[in-house]
Amino acid sequence: MAGIWLDALDDIARTCQEHGRGDLLQAVRLKRAHLLDPALTVLVVGEPNQGKSQLVNAIVNAPVCPVGDGTTTVLPTVLRHAEVATATVVQTPLPVPGTAPAADPPAVQRTPVPTDQIAAGVAGSTGRQPGGGPAYIEIGLPRALLGAGVVLVDMPGGDVAAAGAGTPVAALTRADTVLLVTDSTRDLSVTELNMLLHLTRSHSNVAVVQTKTDLVPDWRAVAERNRRHLADAGVPVPLIPVSAALRLHAAATDDHTLNAESGFPTLIALLRRHLAAKPDTLARAAVVLTARTVVEQLAAPLRAELSNQRSAEESAPMARLHAAQREVDELRRCSTRWQNTLTDEMADLISDIEHDLRERTRQILRMVDEAFETADPLVAWDAVAQWLERSLVEAAEANRRWLVQRCDWIARRVAASFARYGHGSLPPWPLTASVEYGAPVPELERPNVDRFSVGQKVFTGMKGSYGGLLMFGLALTLAGMPMINPISIGAGALFGGKSIRDEGKQLLRRRQATVKAAVQRHVDDFFIQVSKDSRDAARRAQRVLRDHFVALTDELQTAIIDSLRSAKEAADTDAAARERRQREIQQRMIRLAELYEQAQQVTAARPAPLT
Numbered sequence: 001m002a003g004i005w006l007d008a009l010d011d012i013a014r015t016c017q018e019h020g021r022g023d024l025l026q027a028v029r030l031k032r033a034h035l036l037d038p039a040l041t042v043l044v045v046g047e048p049n050q051g052k053s054q055l056v057n058a059i060v061n062a063p064v065c066p067v068g069d070g071t072t073t074v075l076p077t078v079l080r081h082a083e084v085a086t087a088t089v090v091q092t093p094l095p096v097p098g099t100a101p102a103a104d105p106p107a108v109q110r111t112p113v114p115t116d117q118i119a120a121g122v123a124g125s126t127g128r129q130p131g132g133g134p135a136y137i138e139i140g141l142p143r144a145l146l147g148a149g150v151v152l153v154d155m156p157g158g159d160v161a162a163a164g165a166g167t168p169v170a171a172l173t174r175a176d177t178v179l180l181v182t183d184s185t186r187d188l189s190v191t192e193l194n195m196l197l198h199l200t201r202s203h204s205n206v207a208v209v210q211t212k213t214d215l216v217p218d219w220r221a222v223a224e225r226n227r228r229h230l231a232d233a234g235v236p237v238p239l240i241p242v243s244a245a246l247r248l249h250a251a252a253t254d255d256h257t258l259n260a261e262s263g264f265p266t267l268i269a270l271l272r273r274h275l276a277a278k279p280d281t282l283a284r285a286a287v288v289l290t291a292r293t294v295v296e297q298l299a300a301p302l303r304a305e306l307s308n309q310r311s312a313e314e315s316a317p318m319a320r321l322h323a324a325q326r327e328v329d330e331l332r333r334c335s336t337r338w339q340n341t342l343t344d345e346m347a348d349l350i351s352d353i354e355h356d357l358r359e360r361t362r363q364i365l366r367m368v369d370e371a372f373e374t375a376d377p378l379v380a381w382d383a384v385a386q387w388l389e390r391s392l393v394e395a396a397e398a399n400r401r402w403l404v405q406r407c408d409w410i411a412r413r414v415a416a417s418f419a420r421y422g423h424g425s426l427p428p429w430p431l432t433a434s435v436e437y438g439a440p441v442p443e444l445e446r447p448n449v450d451r452f453s454v455g456q457k458v459f460t461g462m463k464g465s466y467g468g469l470l471m472f473g474l475a476l477t478l479a480g481m482p483m484i485n486p487i488s489i490g491a492g493a494l495f496g497g498k499s500i501r502d503e504g505k506q507l508l509r510r511r512q513a514t515v516k517a518a519v520q521r522h523v524d525d526f527f528i529q530v531s532k533d534s535r536d537a538a539r540r541a542q543r544v545l546r547d548h549f550v551a552l553t554d555e556l557q558t559a560i561i562d563s564l565r566s567a568k569e570a571a572d573t574d575a576a577a578r579e580r581r582q583r584e585i586q587q588r589m590i591r592l593a594e595l596y597e598q599a600q601q602v603t604a605a606r607p608a609p610l611t
C-alpha cells in the first residue's frame with residue numbers, strides 16, 4: 001500500500017528538482033523519511049496554563065511533566081518508550097560565528113538528567129549549556145501506548161508557529177498529530193482559532209482537547225459552543241473534552257467508570273487509530289498536503305512571471321520598434337518640411353533680388369537724368385558714362401553679394417530641419433561659384449548727337465538777320481527812308497544773333513533727350529541681363545541645395561529603415577521568445593496541476609477521514 005504514496009512523493013521530489021528548488025526537495029525528503037518511520041509523533045500545543053503538561057501526564061499515567069502554579073514548561077518535552085525511566089537534555093550547538101555552516105547537521109549534545117531533576121530540566125535550569133543552541137528534554141518511560149509507537153511532545157505554551165520554529169524537534173513539520181489544548185473555563189479564543197487554521201493547512205490530523213471538565217460543571221455547553229466556533233471558522237477538527245484530574249484519580253483508585261468519564265479513553269483511542277493509520281491513510285493525507293504546499297510554492301513564481309509578462313507587453317524591443325516607427329514618420333515630415341522651406345525661400349529670394357536690382361538701377365537712372373537736365377552731353381558725356389559704368393558694376397556686385405548671403409541663410413534654414421539628426425548638414429559649397437554670372441554686361445555705346453557746325457550757324461544767322469532787315473527796311477521805306485539803313489542793319493544783326501541762340505538751345509535739348517534715351521536703353525539691357533543671371537544663379541543654388549538635402553534624406557532614410565528592420569526583427573524574436581516561455585510556463589503549470597491531481601488520487605483510494 002505504501003507504494004502508491006511513496007511514488008507520488010517521489011514524483012513531487014522530482015518536480016522540486018526540475019524546478020531547481022533544493023530547499024523544497026530537502027523538506028520533501030525529510031517528510032518521506034518521517035512518513036516511513038512507523039512512530040506517531042503527537043504534538044501537544046496551546047496557550048499557557050491550559051493543562052497541556054497535565055494532559056500528557058494523564059495519558060501516560062505518570063507525573064513526568066511538571067505542572068502546577070508557578071511551574072511552566074520551558075523546554076519541549078518528548079516522551080518515548082524506554083524499558084527503564086530515563087531523562088536526557090538534548091541540545092544542538094549553535095554554529096560558531098564566522099565559520100561556514102557545516103554540510104552535515106552538527107552532532108547533538110546529550111546530557112543525562114537524574115529523574116528527580118526532570119522538573120528543573122523542563123524549566124530549562126539544568127542539563128543545558130548556557131548560550132548553547134536550542135534544546136529539548138527527552139524522557140523514556142515504559143508504557144504500552146509509547147511502546148506501540150506513540151511519541152508525545154509537550155510544548156511550551158504560546159503561539160505554535162513561534163514555538164515550533166527552530167526547535168530541535170522540528171516539531172511542526174514532523175508531527176503526525178497535533179492536539180490543541182484549551183481549558184473549559186472559557187470558549188476557544190480568536191488566537192486559538194487562528195492557530196488551528198494555520199495548523200490544519202500543514203497537518204492532516206489536528207484535534208482540540210478541552211481540558212479541566214471537572215472544574216466547570218457546564219463544560220458540555222462550552223464544548224457545544226466550541227464545536228460551533230470550529231464549524232463557523234471552517235476548521236473541521238474533532239473536539240474531545242477530558243479531565244486529567246479525574247483520569248489521575250481513576251488511575252490511583254483503579255476506577256474504570258471514572259476513567260471512562262474522564263474522556264481519556266476516547267483520546268487514546270484516537271491516538272491509536274492515528275498510529276494504526278500512519279503507514280497508510282495518514283501518510284496519504286500527508287502526501288496530499290505536501291503536494292499542495294509544494295505546488296503552491298512552485299506555482300507562485302511561475303504565476304508571478306506570467307502576470308509580469310502580460311503587464312510587460314511594452315518590453316524593451318517593442319519600445320525600440322515603436323521608436324523606430326516614430327523615427328520613420330518624423331523623417332517623412334522633415335522631408336516635406338525642408339522641401340517646402342527651400343521652394344518658398346527661393347521664390348522669395350528671386351523676387352527680392354529682382355526688386356533690389358530694380359531699385360538700384362532706377363536710382364542710377366535718376367541721377368543720370370538729373371545730370372543731363374543741365375549738362376551738355378557734348379561736354380559731360382565721358383564723365384557721366386564713366387560714372388554710369390562704375391555705378392552699374394557696383395550695383396550688380398552689391399546685388400550679387402546679397403544673393404550669396406541670402407542663399408547661405410536659406411541653406412542654414414533648411415539645414416535646421418535636420419537639427420535632430422545631429423548632422424552638420426550644410427553643403428560643402430563655394431556658393432559664389434554657383435552664382436557666377438553668365439554673359440558679360442553689355443557695353444555702353446556713345447550715342448549719335450547733333451553738333452552745331454559753323455556753316456549751320458552762318459546759315460541760321462543769315463536766315464534770322466535777313467528777316468529782321470527786311471521787316472524794318474520795309475517799314476522805314478514808308479517813312480521815306482532807304483531800305484538799307486543803319487536801323488534795319490542793326491535789327492538784322494539782332495535777329496540773326498537771336499536765331500543762332502534759339503537754334504543752339506533746341507539742338508542742346510535734342511541732344512540731351514537722345515542721350516537720356518540711350519542711357520535708359522542701356523540700363524534696361526543691363527537690368528534684363530543681370531536679373532536673368534541672378535535668377536539663373538538662384539536656381540542653380542536651389543538645385544545644389546536640393547541635391548544635397550535629397551542625398552542627406554536618402555542617407556538618413558537608409559539608416560532609419562535599417563534600424564526599423566532590426567528593431568522589428570528583435571521585437572519578433574522577443575515576442576517569439578516570450579510566447580515560448582509562456583507556453584513553457586503553462587506546460588509547467590499543467591504538470592503541477594497533474595501532480596496535485598495525482599497526489600489527490602492517492603487519498604481517493606481510501607477517502608475516509610481520520611477522526
Ligand SMILES: Nc1nc2c(ncn2[C@@H]2O[C@H](COP(=O)(O)OP(=O)(O)OP(=O)(O)O)[C@@H](O)[C@H]2O)c(=O)[nH]1
Binds near residue numbers: 047049067068242243
Ligand atoms: N482541575 C483540573 N486542573 C487541571 C487539569 N489540568 C491541569 N490543571 C491545572 O491547571 C494548571 C496548569 O496546568 P499545566 O499542565 O501546567 O498547564 P500547561 O498548559 O502545561 O502550562 P504551561 O506549561 O505553563 O504552558 C495546573 O495547576 C494544573 O494542576 C484538569 O484536568 N483539572
Ligand SMILES: [Mg+2]
Binds near residue numbers: 052054154
Ligand atoms: Mg506545561
